[in-house]
Structures are given as C-alpha cells and as structure tokens.
Amino acid sequence: AQSVTQLDSQVPVFEEAPVELRCNYSSSVSVYLFWYVQYPNQGLQLLLKYLSGSTLVKGINGFEAEFNKSQTSFHLRKPSVHISDTAEYFCAVSPRSNDYKLSFGAGTTVTVRA
Amino acid sequence: GAVVSQHPSRVICKSGTSVKIECRSLDFQATTMFWYRQFPKQSLMLMATSNEGSKATYEQGVEKDKFLINHASLTLSTLTVTSAHPEDSSFYICSAREWGEETQYFGPGTRLLVL
Numbered sequence: 001a002q003s004v005t006q007l008d009s010q011v012p013v014f015e016e017a018p019v020e021l022r023c024n025y026s027s028s029v030s031v032y033l034f035w036y037v038q039y040p041n042q043g044l045q046l047l048l049k050y051l052s053g054s055t056l057v058k059g060i061n062g063f064e065a066e067f068n069k070s071q072t073s074f075h076l077r078k079p080s081v082h083i084s085d086t087a088e089y090f091c092a093v094s095p096r097s098n099d100y101k102l103s104f105g106a107g108t109t110v111t112v113r114a
Numbered sequence: 115g116a117v118v119s120q121h122p123s124r125v126i127c128k129s130g131t132s133v134k135i136e137c138r139s140l141d142f143q144a145t146t147m148f149w150y151r152q153f154p155k156q157s158l159m160l161m162a163t164s165n166e167g168s169k170a171t172y173e174q175g176v177e178k179d180k181f182l183i184n185h186a187s188l189t190l191s192t193l194t195v196t197s198a199h200p201e202d203s204s205f206y207i208c209s210a211r212e213w214g215e216e217t218q219y220f221g222p223g224t225r226l227l228v229l
Binding site for chain 2: 032034036041042043044045046049051090094096099100101102104105106107
C-alpha cells in the first residue's frame with residue numbers, strides 16, 4: 001500500500017513570489033509520482049509526473065518538481081506565481097503495476113494575493 | 115493531451131430516484147476507468163475501478179448495489195447512483211487510463227445534489 005503526505009494544507013503567497021509545495025510518500029514498491037491541480041468546481045489537471053530518468057521534472061504552467069528517492073519526497077515548485085495559480089494541488093502516487101491506482105495526498109490550497 | 119468528459123456537470127434529484135453519470139474518453143481508448151468521490155475541502159476517495167468488458171472492482175466500504183458501474187465500451191463508463199439519498203450528495207469525478215499508460219486523465223466532475 002502507498003500513502004502520501006502533503007505537509008502544508010494551506011499556502012498563502014504573494015504574486016510573483018516563489019512557492020514550494022511539499023509532498024512525502026511511503027510505499028513498499030516502486031511508484032510513479034504525480035502532481036495534479038484542481039480549480040474550483042473542476043476536475044483534476046495533470047501538472048507533471050515522474051516515471052523514471054532525470055529526477056527534475058518540468059511540467060505545465062512553469063511548475064517543476066524534484067524526486068528525491070532517499071527522502072521519499074516529490075516537492076513541487078514554481079519560481080514566480082500568478083493570481084491564476086490559486087487552486088488546490090494534489091500529490092499522488094501509483095504503483096508500477098497493472099492497476100495503476102492512485103493514492104492522493106490531502107491537498108494543498110494555494111492562495112495567491114496581489 | 116487526453117480529454118475526458120463527464121455528463122451532466124450538475125444534477126439535482128429527489129430522494130429515492132436514480133441518477134446516471136456518464137464518463138467518456140474523447141480521443142483515446144480507455145481500457146480502465148476510475149470513479150472517485152470528493153467531499154468539500156477534501157481529497158479524492160476512490161470508489162471503484164472498472165476495466166472495459168469486466169465487472170467493476172469496488173473499494174472497501176463502497177456499496178456495489180448502490181453505485182452501479184458499467185464500462186461497456188472503450189470510451190464510455192457510467193455510474194448510476196441508485197435510490198439516492200441526501201448523504202449521496204457529493205462531487206463525483208471519473209478518470210480514464212489507456213492500456214500501457216501510467217497516467218490517469220480526469221473528467222471535469224459532476225456535482226450531485228439530492229433533496
């Protein structure tokens with residue numbers, strides 16, 4: 001089984017400031033790692049994913065994340081946020097197996113202020 | 115990118131009636147579809163996994179007779195909430211995955227309100 005911990009439930013940040021959202025996971029098997037964003041009353045949109053290879057992954061909208069196997073972390077960063085980045089962010093993992101079931105963290109609410 | 119649609123986006127129904135929600139993959143063949151439930155300010159809770167042509171696999175605590183799932187084609191899965199009650203009011207989200215792909219693509223969600 002897998003579990004995901006998002007260390008910050010709410011992150012307020014000023015426009016054009018950097019932001020980091022922390023995610024740690026535990027699993028007895030190898031996993032794939034994902035970050036999704038959810039805007040109000042909408043479904044989830046894939047921001048980025050780590051499957052293999054380079055541990056620094058770049059995604060859409062200027063986001064990037066770094067996989068750290070020894071620390072079992074997959075933190076999400078953006079160097080300069082916009083008002084439009086206000087949303088809920090979910091970290092998720094799935095086992096490298098046929099069912100690919102996702103286990104989600106509790107989510108981090110990012111509020112960007114002018 | 116892969117697109118998943120859901121219909122309807124919102125539905126209001128009376129207690130005791132049944133509601134059907136459709137989930138479609140628009141530009142790929144979804145061999146596996148997942149149904150989630152999300153309560154306000156909370157994360158997604160997986161309800162069931164369905165593979166095309168097979169019976170759905172339900173997560174522990176989810177009533178299979180209450181939440182009927184059909185995945186009859188590679189582009190369509192349906193969730194029917196039978197004899198809905200106010201406690202079934204929630205945001206239901208589906209996702210779809212193509213065979214051999216590790217990524218799930220999510221629909222926009224359906225807001226169900228049972229009066």
